[in-house]
Amino acid sequence: MKKYFNILRKCPLFNDIDDNDLSTMLACLGTKVLSFDKKYTVFSEGSPAKYVGIVLSGSVQVIKNDYYGNRSIVSSAEPSDLIGEAFACAGTSSLPVSIIANEPSEIMLIECYRILHSCSNGCHFHQQMIFNLMKNLAMKNILFHQKIEITSKRSTREKLMAYLMLQAEKTKSNHFRIPFDRQELADYLEVDRSGLSAEISKLRKEGVIECEKNYFELL
Amino acid sequence: MKKYFNILRKCPLFNDIDDNDLSTMLACLGTKVLSFDKKYTVFSEGSPAKYVGIVLSGSVQVIKNDYYGNRSIVSSAEPSDLIGEAFACAGTSSLPVSIIANEPSEIMLIECYRILHSCSNGCHFHQQMIFNLMKNLAMKNILFHQKIEITSKRSTREKLMAYLMLQAEKTKSNHFRIPFDRQELADYLEVDRSGLSAEISKLRKEGVIECEKNYFELL
DNA sequence: TAAATTCTGTTGAATTTTCAACAAAAGGAG
DNA sequence: CTCCTTTTGTTGAAAATTCAACAGAATTTA
8 A cells, every 4th residue: 555655645635644644544444446447437427425536546537428428527637636525425325427537547445434434443533534525625616616617608719718727827837738638628618529629720820829639838 | 693593503514513502603703794785795706715604694696707797607595505615615815706695685704714723712613513514515516516517518408407407306396486587597507698588488388398587397 | 656777588690619521640459 | 560440620511609689578766
């Protein structure tokens, strides 16, 4: 388990928790680590929402498919990020989304019950973890506000620019890589792929952006 | 303060807290109650996010305006609902949204710091409140997933139907009132008002829905 | 009660998006 | 290295949304 410590330390769930305590905690929480190949399902829509996941390696996407197979990408998660915690914490009986590995990935699973309820060992970690979960959920809430701000724009161009400007802000740089290919970006922005491609071409010709695959630069 | 107790008891922040303790707590938290007339601003975009609000009476809307004055309604809140808690808990320096009274409303304000940090009186409430905040944030998270599911639909009709079906689910009934007028519903669904009106007419003619002002019925 | 304001439904024109189809480029498998 | 699959950019036609403008209803104000 040691090899994951650098990732786990950066996980919001373990904020302000002493490195020395980490091993004890993991034992107390009864963690398990699963591996998933690209495109494989980590959590599937409709299944019980018992587990909190921590991305250890690779990356995953939170996906919602509607009646007619239209895919919408709700969010993506990278190493150290938590997944599924909102549903587990809220006590949702079944997941309203699927979570899919976007590349070969390792995920640590923790039964949410074990985090929220003190154990018979009298571990003093639980209060801190609940506090950390709360902070993390508040932060995710803000991410949703940002996503809504992006997708509330009415045109493909505005959505794309709002997304790119947010990425620039996050990375504090005018050039960056995004975690999506074209189809995925379209599914995240909730627009048509071909229309998105066309819009990217236009912006490039107009000298507003430069881009090469998933690398973008704002000019 | 007594007159608000019935509302406060239903507020997620005070879940599992004994009625007898409520007065002590409110004193400890240093609450204040403010009144707002219709259309007045409870929290304004850009201001510091120090306070958690509880809607005591009336109703409010969480609003995001973009560069060119397009209004987007992120969510609405009714008595017993919490507002602004995600920003306060996450420690955001300034609010990315405005919160506006939708009718004459009373709002109780609590400094978030006072909730999250134990006081010198050694109140034992804080841990429970942090747990409650966490649950509430998880629930809000799920509401955002629902909003994203609605607005990710590509057509006005699909957005409207997704919204109405969710309302029907929530009220466990095929008839209900919504907290929006036409323009507000359009701003919530992120579509054009006239197009929305036209779509409602169509659905009515097709016998799919019945509606009168903000009262809707699914057939 | 009357006047003024706000809200709602309708319309047609202009703009955009979606859809379907295709070819070139890139990437992966054997 | 070649073949096969996936990804990407382009196109034009069809469909849908947005926009602007208006009139009637409904609501509020004086």
